[in-house]
Amino acid sequence: MNIKWSLLVIFFVIVTVLTGCDPLMVLDPKGPQAQTQANVIWLSIAVMSVITIIVCAFLVFVLVKYRDSKLPKDYEPPYIEGNHLVESIIVGVPILIVLFFSVVTIITNNKVEATPEKYKGQDPLVIYASSSDWKWHFSYPENDIETVNYLYVPTNRPLEFKLYSFGPITSFWVPQLGGQKYAMADMVTTLHLAADEEGEMMGRNANFSGKGFAENMFHVEAMSQAEFDDWVKEVKDTAEPLTEAKFNELLQPGYTGQLTFTGTHLSFSPAPEHHHGSKDSNEDVNDEYMEHDHGSSNESAHNYE
């Protein structure tokens, strides 16, 4: 038992020291959605710790009190079928906890699936984030520019990411702005985020997508609206236009650094925005475009091999 306790102590010391150094990314939110999620995480850690401690305390109590070596020789354990009161408690209390968390989960789900409350009413900045093996393409239709592997966003304005993929399922994740969501080939998913603070952040694909997955990261920078506007202006003045040929070249599997273009690929290769079973009237048109996209990615896989 002594060894066990000293090891536990050592372990907790290690954990506290390590966690004390730097705030963990997910628990160091820079936007309202990440803040909501961090709150849920802290709340659940707190409640769950209490449960774990109760279980451990009861276990230790039982082990200390009813160990064979500590008991009188003639002690014979009783036959106990069960007890309705005890069983009601061990059913009832967890049910109450689950009820509480059910309410929490419903409220927070609706929060993270909508425009952040404090920025409601503002016109969101829509950014199309699409992935190809192994990079991210960010199209800003409002500003008519496109970047690869880096993302600049204005603070204090709701951001609406439209996610899709030119290949395997990927997952768009900027931990400090909020949780992730899948980008897939046959539908567009929407992720509502916003940045409260300026600063640099890590963004990545969190869903395994093959050989280049580990490096499939992007750089995120949140800046004031004024700085953002300056950057857009600068891009418009200096960057090359994105041509279809150039874009198809980019879709080929491989790695690239950060790239900047004027115009977006949405003009010649729109997002697969027909939801299955939805009443999209342009379905046929979109399907044609999809065929086109996959034709090119097929080709690229072939080239790669």
Next chain:
Amino acid sequence: MGYFAKFAVPHPSPAIYASMIAIVVTVFLIIFGLTYFKKWIYLWSEWITTVDHKKIGTMYLIAALLMLFRGGVDALMMRAQTAVPDNKLLDSQHYNEVFSAHGVIMIIFMAMPYIMAFMNIVVPLQIGARDVAFPRLNAVSFWLFFMGAMLFNISFVIGGSPDAGWTSYFPLADNEFSPSVGTNYYMIAIQIAGIGTLMTGINFITTILRMRAPGMTLMRMPMFTWSAFVTSIIIIFAFPVLTIALLMGTMDRLFETKFFAMTDGGMDMLWANLFWVWGHPEVYILILPAFGIFSEIIPTFSRRNIYGYKSMVISMVVISLYSFFVWTHHFFTMGQTAYVNSIFSITTMVIAVPTGIKIFNWLLTMWKGRIRFTVPMLYSIAFIPLFTIGGVTGVMLAMSAADYQYHNTMFLVAHFHNVIIPGVAFAVLAGSTYYWPKIFGFMLNERIGKWAFWFLTIGFSLAFFPMYITGLDGQARRMYTYSEASGYGLLNFVSFIGAAFMAISFVLIVYTIYYSIRHSPRHVGGDPWDARSLEWATHNPVPEYNFAIIPQVDSREPFWDAKYKRYELFKGDYKKIHMPNNSGVPFIMSALFFVFGFALVFSMWILAVISLIGIFICMAHRSFEIDHGHYISVEEIKETEVKMGGNHK
């Protein structure tokens, strides 16, 4: 040479060449050994053709230990690669192959057969039966599993390993992004093993419903039998989904169908759904029998009856039901609405209630008991707090808003290892120690076993608790490396040390077995642990017919009553016993399945057709065969009983 080029490994490395040599040497040594010691006939007549549930269970056990070694080596390679930032030990492709193999092997080819081993060995004994309902089908189940496992395992030396993860999500798993035959192996090997599992489910439901000893009502069944029963029901409902999903995946890969394709109306999300409609119940297929094992061990070493028998049974049934209503929590991030996520979030959290009941019932079983710290009991005790942590982190993951942050991270990896290792791995290790005398007739050494236990528990804590932290710090799972600037280095190194501890523990477990074979006293009697349920009412090791006289049951713990309350368990005289005959057909048919699978992997159609015809001939043979089994005479029974030192009459 052109024809054989397709069998070459697409991404060879020194480790793979070394494995090839090791495999060839091992096969040679086995063949040489069998020939030298003249054991071919023994092997064929006693093991390969056997239909005895105990021998089949033993073979499951050995296969599971071998697969534990393979999966464990994979795990060590992964932890070694990620021990330090920017490590060059494995490249990305190899790392992907290693973690894919690790997942498949540990779940499908280690945990499943380990659970099947205990179901086979223990269930017929616990219900006082002479074998399972369909002994030959049982042999088919084992050999299909075994051939599936072998087919999967040769992938890394012939043609290349699967590299799309154990979940094998499409479109990544499609030909376009996974051009090697590795994913063909995945689809077909799991299919073959899965058919075997499905048959096991059918077999055990029938066995438990139809073959219980007189007087054993459903509510008098031992806990492990209950868990095997509930698990079999889940198997029957869940595995057909996997069968169909794998079939669709195979068609997509071999015949260019478009079920999960990105074009022509295919839907990659469909695979994820089908996979987890099977995959989540699969988790309970593993954990419920593990709960059953703990529910046998804890009462025995607390010298008390299980607390709240009825609530234990009800909670298992509720868990089995709910296991089918939660699959979407594996992809909260797939773009469903908040409404859908909320529903699955709540159904998932609800599962914590019956699981919590079980935890408290185990605690209350120990309460007022007389606790002996044997190796099986140590595992069961450590299971409770560790599994609780795994469980509560599961509730955390169930809250879908927060799951957006945990999903695909090391936090998730920590969580599911935190339930599977203390849950399933501890259970099967506890179970192997507990039932070892039942299977082999001697005890495992307790002292070395305790060392192994401490190494495993400490190693587990060191390996997996840091992952909760790195996950919250943004480390995604399945990354073959990370930069130094990320700051994940230190904690990943701690994980590596933990993995090394776990490896030492595995070595110690093997050493315990070796040491005990050499030094443990034989003739431990029928009941070395002072246990409570029927499987201990017969000899160790168990004679072919299990019980010379079928026991009569009139309570939940008939054997305990027989020992301490003068209850008469075996009434009547010896009668001749009807037993099934051995058969080589299950092995031959499964071997043909192996050939069929191999042919499909490499699209060798002629070979595939020939072996398929062979499979049908084996089935036809069974239909026309007249086999009434054989009888063991009263003299033989008497002789065996005297030799075993038992005298039930």
